Amino acid sequence: MRTVRRFLRERSAVAGASFVIVLVLAAVIGPFLDAIPPNVIDHALIGFPQPPSAAHWLGTDLIGRDEFIRALYGARVSLLVGASAMLVSFAIGIFYGAIAGAASGAVDNLMMRFVDAMLSFPTFFLLLIVAALTEKFSLSIIILIIGLTSWPGLARLVRAEVLSLRERDFVEAARALGASPLRLVVRHLIPNALAPVVVAAAFAIGDNILAESSLSFFGLGVQPPAPSWGNMLQDALTPQAEAAPWMVLVPGLGIVATVLAFSVIADGIRVALDTSIGQETGDADVEEVGPYNPVPAPAS
């Protein structure tokens, strides 16, 4: 309760959370209310993209499809992929990190070496290589691709958290009472390492949305005609779209606003939970810091 109250005091975080709630409602309910499928082509408008008007709130694209409806469907894709990929990567990352931290010694060393190898690649390069190997780009494949390439950073975070927790008295007590290693990890270590993980989760949803739109933009994600913010931007790249700036602005601002919203939410949760982890907002460069790197973590 205290945490919720502290979160509500962060004005930007509340604004971000409100935006996400509205977006989720719109993305879930919107298409049902309107009952307009996203790919209805207005043949009279082919080749004549219309600016925003009463009939088409955010204008139309090159073949007369309504940008607003498509953006709503795109929001649904982005939120779904962002959240599901986060769940995939967190399911892997939390267990991997917790086991490495609890095991320690040679096992831990070997497990973290693998994490280092994965982390040393630029995030998007890894994503590209994995996407290059797939043939079918269904939503679940996209979610898996993003989830399977984004867990190592989290594994490292959870491991560090577990390493510091396992020296605490309550863990010692549980061990003394004869708790099995599995019980230690599941009942004691993971729940107590959760605070920074929640912050990282909010950041991860934003990052995943960015990843999905990047993949879709390059034709390695959601395939047309299904709308996604990324492939809507791909449509806007053609020379004929130069006279239609709304085709660039609608999906682009959708991505920017949503990722920004998740960042400020994450920051708000961090303040509310009073944890210093996850406060850096850098991009992949920050994540790539290698195992031998003496750069200190950014202080709060």
Place this chain on the structure above:
Amino acid sequence: MINFIIRRILGAIPLLLFISVVTYAMMALAPGGPAAVLGPRGQGLSPEAIARINAAYGLDKPWYIQYFYWLKQLLLHGSLGTSYVDNRPVIEKVFEKLPITIEMVGLALLLTLIIALPIGIYAGAHRGSFFDNASSAVGFVFYGMPVFWLAIVLIDVFAVQLQWFPSSGLSSLGQENNPLDRLWHLTLPVVAIALVSFVSWMRYQRSSIIEAMSSAYIRTARSKGLSERDVLVRHAFRNALLPIVTLLGLSLPALVGGAYFVEYVFSIPGVGYLTFSSIFARDYPTLMAITMLTAVLIVVGNLLADVAYAMVDPRIRYS
């Protein structure tokens, strides 16, 4: 120091081998291949022809045999194979694109530092001030901005509407050797990269200034009566630059492959562009070469970062 470097290079060999095995296996098991690349053009290759093409590339063997053959070629002949698309040695293909990407990303890195360091230092020195909050708010916005979108917006505004800069390519017709023309073409891509990447450098510089300002030697400098400006410029600033030196080394891989989006949107024929065309052509030898190049650069970048760090900071000793 020499010992340390040698040990690190030896330690990197298993890592590189591991990366190459995993990538090779994934690519060998993925769909595609030279027959598929030729297929659409050759229209309906007979099964015998497909078998012949695969045999020519050694693809009729299991993947681990292929891998050892690949490794042998690399170690004995310094070759990474030939491209499925045009049969040229992939090393040649990658290395002819490399200078273009290095030039563009190098310029972008320079611009990034020019923007990020002063802002980070000022924000860190005036923590909690309006400027600090404003710069971190702007940082949040750019953090969530897809670089390809920013690139499209820049093209729309500065190339299409204002017509100040060209929208794509590296040079105007007949101006291939004019450095000013090249710079003019590179302006928008470089600005796009710098605007999305300055955020992390700025945050790093800010936190490292904050950390430096809370150290004991700053208290000493203050207590001997130095002005706040002298404390910042002569003491905190110099120490706060140390982590940046390390980050520079770590950004080496990004220097080579980190501009896929921008190269794609601006049609700049660099390594990023080659990566995309290889992906769409399923040209695995080329992708394999790019992956290995990236991996080697990561190792070298990490090592350079450590060495540079030891050189600028006498407190660091490797034994």
